[in-house]
Amino acid sequence: MTLTRIVPLLLAILWGFNWPAVKIGLSEVPPFALRMVGLGVGALLLALVAWAIGRSMGVPRRSWGPLLIAGVFNIAGFNLATVFAQLTTSTSRAAVLTFTTPLWAVLFAWLFLGERLDRYRWMALGIGLAGVAVLSAPLLSGEIRPLGILFPMLAAVSWAIGTVYQKANPIGGDRVAVTAYQLLIASAVAGVGFVIAGETLPTSVSMPVAWALLFHVVGATAIAYLLWFLLLDRSTAGTAALATFSIPVVGVLGAMALVGDRPSGLDYVGFAAILAAAGVTLFAPQPRPD
Template identity: 35%
Template sequence: MKPTRWAGVFFLLVTATGWALNWPAMKILLRQWPPLFSRGVAGVAAALLLAAIALGSGERLRVPRHLLPRILLAASTNVFAWMGFSTLSMKWLSVSEGALLVYTMPIWAMLLAWPVLSRRPSAEGFVSLALGLAGVVVLLGAQGFAFDSGKLAGILFALLAAVLFALGTVITRTPIPVAPITLVAWQVGLGCVPMVIAGLLIEHPDFTALNTAGWAVLIYMTVVPMGVCYLAWFATLRHLPPEVASIGMLLVPIMGIVAAALALGEPLGWRETAAMALTLSGVALALRRKRPVKQAAD
């Protein structure tokens, strides 16, 4: 393997590990702060951090006015829906359930490209859908699909995160011509400010509820997944083809589920293993036909 490939693999592992550990971290933080407010605060702080990094890298923070509608759309789907709804789902779902449901996103993107772009899925695409659905059925069928209202809400929010991010990916096919770190800073900031506002109005957080562990998790969510990992992701894309990097990101739910089992004692048996194998095999098949660079994926 060429040195540049080894560098790409290293940065990919850094990105995947940081984003994977964010899943059990969210579960820990949700014990003390409500989901929208906690994710929003971490996101706004991360946006300021990314803006400082962008300035230090010589990027201009100002973006052309005519690009703002596209950035707002990306912020709505890639950040508010993807990050906000996936965090909300963690109130009721385990990490294995939430992560696998959310990471079906490439399958929904493949399906949405049919009516939106007139791009009919191939036979391989329908196989990927069948594998993904089979994995979800295996994972969620433990109680014979007898879900209470909370569980149903968690499933709905996780699927909304996946479907809306997929829709945004399909609609915004052309890259936004803004420097990469600046673009992420704007998206994260615009997507997370509404989370903070909604959290204050609806969730009424207790500002004094965070203990030392809670503050540590909040700082981690701010610095690592939204700071270090985004920089490592851009470095990955400089060394590896986008489709290889995207398939490599399937490490995120696997590592997140294992981390949750070790750190939180969540179940990791044959059912979770089979669900991971089926769902992520389907996602890998769907990704083989896609070459977008996702702006937000933790």
């Protein structure tokens, strides 16, 4: 099996199962603390990898501004919003709503970069918004809280803004080093929240939580981000997109197996709509420039 075939599979497993892993971790670790430590240790591990393989940690001076902004939106905003999403709604709903990121990225690229929207992408936006509406329907009966929709959508929008911004403002430097810096920036943002919220680190955790945190920090943060940038270096954009397309599917299945999620029939309709919309966005022909 070639690298470009096995890496998407590994990413789907690592990032998909990270959803229930974080849910388990949150049972004993406060949200800001979990992100502060998880992202910080992930940054340290990536920095050690960069040092071990002889990569430069230098970043051009002109790139520090874009690096800071990208780190805030790509990783800090996304990770903090997803962790609070898991505290306010089911893991499966949070995972799928967050996967509306490709739809928002297409919309923001049209608004701010002038990228053309063709009929496929208009169709994807319509289907995706319909899926969001279906997943939001339980708000009317009080089955879920408004924050259970708001936080996953904030995560998706934050990631999309970071993606579009970084596309418009490329960051110089080695990709492993740049990722480590973005993780470190996000850890610092979470650290500010940790202090303001008055959280404390637990003195001990149970064995299931310890294993979940180990998977989250080493597997889903350090290793997964390293694999992601390796994939981007060695494959086409379509292959990389395939990795993200599989994540919410694995996330839902993992949530059902590990944390007892039981989506309703209406949930599955919303899931299918969002996955269909994301699939159209990711795999539709590229629009011709105006």
